Amino acid sequence: MATDNTQPGQDAAIVFEPKQSRSAPVASVGVIGWLRENLFYSWFSTIVTVVVAWGMFEGAAYLYDWGVTKAVFEAESRRQCLNTSPDGACWAGIIDWMNGFMYGRYPDEEQWRINLGGVLLIAWVLPFWLPNLKGKIGIGMSAVMVYPFLAAYLFLGGERGVFLNLMVFLAITLLVLNWVHVVLFYLTGRTLTENLVRMTGFEHRPETTHKYPMLALVAVVWGCVYAWLGDWQLELVRTNLWGGLFLTIVIAGVAIVSALPGGVALALARRSTMPVIRVFAITFIELFRSVPLITVLFMAVTMMPLFLPEDFQLNKLVQVMIGVCLFAAAYMAEVVRGGLQAIPNGQYEAAKAMGLSYWKMMNLVILPQALKLMIPNIVGNFMGLLKDTTLVSIIGLYDMLNMLKAVGQNPIWIGLHKEPLVFGAAIYFVLCFAMSKYSQRLERTIGQGNTGR
């Protein structure tokens, strides 16, 4: 043997010397091995592989040809596109209508308000991704409770009532204080409340009084903001002008934000032992789950006004939002109930044995575990919701889908119907894929430190 290096004539004692293992056959390792194992395992799989590869190649080549090589990116009208390249995509129309897809019929000179609303939202949620920051719950609560009022006023404009005045300036106040808190926290290592308590000397007083300096600060800053921006007023943009991706995100956003608390409440109610609450929850959930969303929207928009007094004019968008929120909550309730049922009874019993009240048991023991289990389902539900909002196009709201369809009916771009839909599909894919990836990240980070399950 080539590898045998024991000398002849030496001591006859047998020394065990392992033979060097032969390397695996070329055909079973590396790229070739992988190919053999997965693509060309038998004659049947070989045929399937070849057919599928050919199909994919042809499809990709056709798409590339249509969408890139032969496509027209600059043209005045679809007729011009057709004259330039009749077999290619006419992306010029998409570029021309981009503003419409994003903002719908919102007036051009007011669109900065939508952008500002988006920037403010990012500024609001940015602290969530900062490491080791305390007080994220407060920031989250302020984002959910007061940001919507600020955003609603930014988008809608017009005159502010007393309540809206209060909320809009409260929102600005809290945004400022959130960031003061973030900066102070990284400088001093203490939260804003703790800093305030120290500075004002409240540390020697009972702990229940520690919130007063914070409340006083909010009031003072609110006053300053009010003095600064009290006369500030935006032009009214009625909701029938809202549209495009902006409208899609507004409706889906409101539904998503309200679905989770609504769903948790309904799910708890359904598992409650109190008969009235349970029957109400079951009726509500089953009623909304057994009718299609389009029926809910239809009822909300066309039938509801018939039952209301004559002068009572509801806003169509608000009607739609109420409908979508109720619908989303009913579906979310069942997802949450599934999560609750996955928690072993021992957890409930242990929590009760420790003397926790019902709400403490839910908040401290059950829901944190259950919500973590539910993340994939919740996000799946959110994606469904985002896509379901296209149904509002049927009742005359100009969401992105309706704008995409309107291009081909405009005399300049008449007949342009494939390209807008391809573009819309791409936008929805980006949004849903981002949500999906974020949920996976969330599962990992929340799962840390609690790997037992």
Added chain:
Amino acid sequence: MRKNKLLGIAGGVLAALSLSSGNALAQSSTLDTVKQRGHLRCQVGVPSPGFYQLSQDGTWSGSDVSICRAVAAAIFGDPNKVEFQSVTSAVRFTALANGESDMLSRTTTWTLFRETQLGLDFTAVNFYDGQGFMVPKDSGIKSALELKGATVCVLTGTTTELNLTDFSRQHGLDIQPVVFEDNNVRDDTYIKGGCDAITNDKSSLASSRAKFPDQSAHIILPETISKEPLGPVVRQGDSQWRDVVLWTVFALIGAEEYGVNSKNVDEMRANPPNPEVARMLGVEGDLNKGLGLSKEWAYNIIKTVGNYGEVYDKYMGDGSPEGIGIPRDGSANALWTKGGLMYAPPFR
């Protein structure tokens, strides 16, 4: 006309059921409500070339949209004081019955059933449409009666499909219908030779043809196999409001007949060529009183929107770049003086 007709009827029945509250709405005058609100709520359909189309900056235009603008101009003197509501045909009558819209101007065919049982009042006809056929030019077909044994692409769930079978039976043509849900798919199939002809309302055929790469290779056959008189619609039971909408359309038609258009209307008002024009433009008499509008109502319409011919040429005709190419001469949409059906009663 238009698709989802059956759904539309279902929606209409719903609207009729709710008539009790529709009547309650009618008790307060629509005209007063509109004036008080400061703008008109006019319902159009989902974008459709020629009739109502959306541009990328969000403005509506088209021949039916012009009717809305004309009514707004008659009331407020400003064609932009309109809130356009664009809903699918399934909801159209419900949205009118529940008071969401003040009027409909959205290619709604005038039929006895709708007029009597859906709580609607039709006003004047502003476009005479009808179902026809389109074939490739090189097929050599000159008349719909030559379509023996042909395959014809048609949209499903519409009266177009029923009209086609009736026509085929009546003339023993043995036409094979190929049904589609979506007109874009139907047009693609036709272009690729999947059927010998397509059938739809002629206005819709014209806008389909406008999409084709080579428009001149297709002709619309002369036969019209159905009657589709289209016009604005209001709620039943408010005759003052109906008069306003009705005479707005008549003002458009009458202005064309008397040669008044948006360019010469000032001159015409300064020295009216005949007493009829003088009365229409509010120089003489007080015709406006019965309508509850200002003296300049017709002047404002013509000044800001134009007369019927101007509107037709801009959006429907074959002359302008925006038009979808439906010739007017010799059709029912020509003035009565030119052999058509467009006729306005006297302004007196």
